[in-house]
Amino acid sequence: MQDAKALQVAVVGTGYVGLGTAVMLAYLGHHVTGVDVDQAKIDMLTRGELPIYEPYLDELLRESAPRLRWTTDYASAIPNADVIFICVGTPPLPSGQPNLAYVAEAAQSIARHLNGKVQVVVNKSTVPIGTGDWVARILEENAVDYHANRYLVVSNPEFLREGTALHDSLYPDRIVLGSDSPEAIERMAELYEPLLSQDFAAPVSVPRPDCYTQPALVKTSLSSAEMIKYAANAFLALKISFANEIAGLCERVDADIQEVTRGIGYDQRIGPHFLGAGAGWGGSCFGKDTAALISIGHEYGYEMPILAAAIEINQRQRQLVIAKLQQHLHRLKGKRVAVLGMAFKPNTDDLRDAPAHDCIARLIELGAQVVAHDPIAMPRARHEWRHLRYQEAESAEAALRGADAAILMTEWDDYRRIDWESALRGMRHPLVIDTRRVIGHFGGAGIVEQIGKRPASRVAEVTA
Numbered sequence: 001m002q003d004a005k006a007l008q009v010a011v012v013g014t015g016y017v018g019l020g021t022a023v024m025l026a027y028l029g030h031h032v033t034g035v036d037v038d039q040a041k042i043d044m045l046t047r048g049e050l051p052i053y054e055p056y057l058d059e060l061l062r063e064s065a066p067r068l069r070w071t072t073d074y075a076s077a078i079p080n081a082d083v084i085f086i087c088v089g090t091p092p093l094p095s096g097q098p099n100l101a102y103v104a105e106a107a108q109s110i111a112r113h114l115n116g117k118v119q120v121v122v123n124k125s126t127v128p129i130g131t132g133d134w135v136a137r138i139l140e141e142n143a144v145d146y147h148a149n150r151y152l153v154v155s156n157p158e159f160l161r162e163g164t165a166l167h168d169s170l171y172p173d174r175i176v177l178g179s180d181s182p183e184a185i186e187r188m189a190e191l192y193e194p195l196l197s198q199d200f201a202a203p204v205s206v207p208r209p210d211c212y213t214q215p216a217l218v219k220t221s222l223s224s225a226e227m228i229k230y231a232a233n234a235f236l237a238l239k240i241s242f243a244n245e246i247a248g249l250c251e252r253v254d255a256d257i258q259e260v261t262r263g264i265g266y267d268q269r270i271g272p273h274f275l276g277a278g279a280g281w282g283g284s285c286f287g288k289d290t291a292a293l294i295s296i297g298h299e300y301g302y303e304m305p306i307l308a309a310a311i312e313i314n315q316r317q318r319q320l321v322i323a324k325l326q327q328h329l330h331r332l333k334g335k336r337v338a339v340l341g342m343a344f345k346p347n348t349d350d351l352r353d354a355p356a357h358d359c360i361a362r363l364i365e366l367g368a369q370v371v372a373h374d375p376i377a378m379p380r381a382r383h384e385w386r387h388l389r390y391q392e393a394e395s396a397e398a399a400l401r402g403a404d405a406a407i408l409m410t411e412w413d414d415y416r417r418i419d420w421e422s423a424l425r426g427m428r429h430p431l432v433i434d435t436r437r438v439i440g441h442f443g444g445a446g447i448v449e450q451i452g453k454r455p456a457s458r459v460a461e462v463t464a
């Protein structure tokens with residue numbers, strides 16, 4: 001716990017972002033009430049159980065428990081709050097625009113319980129530019145006892161990644177505070193003061209990373225902060241798509257994308273991160289946010305061809321996995337294909353827009369028999385992917401046994417520990433499409449094909 005002035009905080013929405021925010025702020029010493037409309041989620045949290053899998057969340061939740069409370073009742077959370085965070089979902093509509101219905105509902109519910117003293121309402125959800133002003137209007141129209149200049153709106157975008165959410169919350173590169181009210185920015189800086197301080201005492205459960213540097217505090221207008229979030233995600237998605245595009249050419253010109261990205265990554269203007277070629281990006285945000293940015297551009301008659309290309313390349317990567325299987329096996333009908341990894345990335349059980357989903361769906365469409373495994377996400381997939389007819393395997397090795405081919409979709413550490421030479425020997429046809437560069441040097445019998453690798457070493461065919 002830190003020595004900062006403790007503020008009363010309400011966090012509306014207890015998904016990845018809401019939980020990360022609530023637990024981090026409680027650790028900083030603030031008194032936090034998490035509000036959600038999902039009674040089952042609130043019941044779980046009240047019992048000390050977690051609705052999602054996220055490393056370190058359990059430990060930090062327990063460490064901060066005395067300052068955390070969970071409820072579905074806005075009336076018990078909002079009136080006393082100095083700062084109110086909106087962390088509800090903004091999922092994509094078929095048009096590409098984000099669905100702002102949950103933000104609107106949350107803002108209306110908050111408005112009904114504002115108390116007339118100065119309260120800061122913070123948008124942490126990813127929302128189109130202009131939403132902060134729109135939320136301010138909702139507060140104004142729905143506040144029971146409205147006082148001008150009492151409800152200050154701030155955009156404080158979230159940059160956490162699933163799987164490392166607590167590290168990203170406690171040790172961010174930057175904190176962006178966008179508001180047209182200096183008073184609101186001041187209160188937010190007060191809230192984050194412990195994180196910005198040299199003496200920040202890191203929690204035992206989430207140790208400070210070796211490369212830690214103090215976060216930058218970026219103060220901007222409301223609109224710039226909203227734009228920063230979209231621009232950041234779009235740029236990261238773009239980097240990955242760029243690496244994937246170069247990877248395709250590498251395969252054709254006898255180069256290796258991993259060597260190429262290592263070579264360009266040392267250039268400080270480029271940097272080594274987010275150049276991992278493979279099955280492309282997935283998850284709940286890159287697809288949604290690139291589509292949203294394009295749709296915002298459309299509203300202003302402004303085309304964004306780079307983003308459109310990034311999305312197209314990303315879709316192509318998912319198809320590439322199946323194409324590689326077809327190159328080797330020709331017809332997939334009746335073939336048994338092992339799918340290793342279902343979550344969109346390791347260390348999470350989040351399945352939203354996971355590349356594995358589209359690959360499994362396509363394999364089933366082509367008549368293949370799919371046997372899938374994921375160390376953490378299988379129970380969730382049982383429910384969320386019940387429309388897909390695949391079999392579950394109790395282990396990766398069991399999935400591989402007797403398979404005609406395997407596709408490795410998520411780079412879980414468990415898959416690095418597999419004895420690949422022996423696993424390939426147990427397959428009916430020893431072929432693995434390793435989309436995440438999990439399998440290291442391979443000299444056994446079989447074919448390990450990796451994305452963006454020169455053909456000579458891509459096919460390691462050695463007779464046993």
Ligand SMILES: NC(=O)C1=CN([C@@H]2O[C@H](COP(=O)(O)OP(=O)(O)OC[C@H]3O[C@@H](n4cnc5c(N)ncnc54)[C@H](O)[C@@H]3O)[C@@H](O)[C@H]2O)C=CC1
Nearest residue numbers: 013015016017036037038088089090102105106125126158
């Ligand atoms: N998942 C991630 O890693 C990140 C997400 N974001 C953004 O943060 C926002 C939230 O994302 P997630 O946490 O993934 O969402 P989520 O879908 O996991 O959770 C949203 C929560 O809000 C609750 N909710 C919906 N309407 C409500 C209402 N009226 N009152 C109270 N609770 C309500 C839902 O029941 C749910 O528990 C989105 O805009 C997303 O783009 C930003 C950075 C990272």
Ligand SMILES: O=C(O)[C@H]1O[C@H](OP(=O)(O)OP(=O)(O)OC[C@H]2O[C@@H](n3ccc(=O)[nH]c3=O)[C@H](O)[C@@H]2O)[C@H](O)[C@@H](O)[C@@H]1O
Nearest residue numbers: 158159160161162240274275276280281282283285344345
């Ligand atoms: O707005 C959000 O929701 C978040 O979106 C991403 O975080 P997240 O989606 O949780 O995970 P990432 O680590 O960014 O991975 C996204 C996808 O890109 C893929 N990826 C990532 C890196 C890479 O080099 N190559 C690559 O294909 C991953 O496998 C995954 O499918 C951003 O990294 C966060 O900063 C942001 O807050």
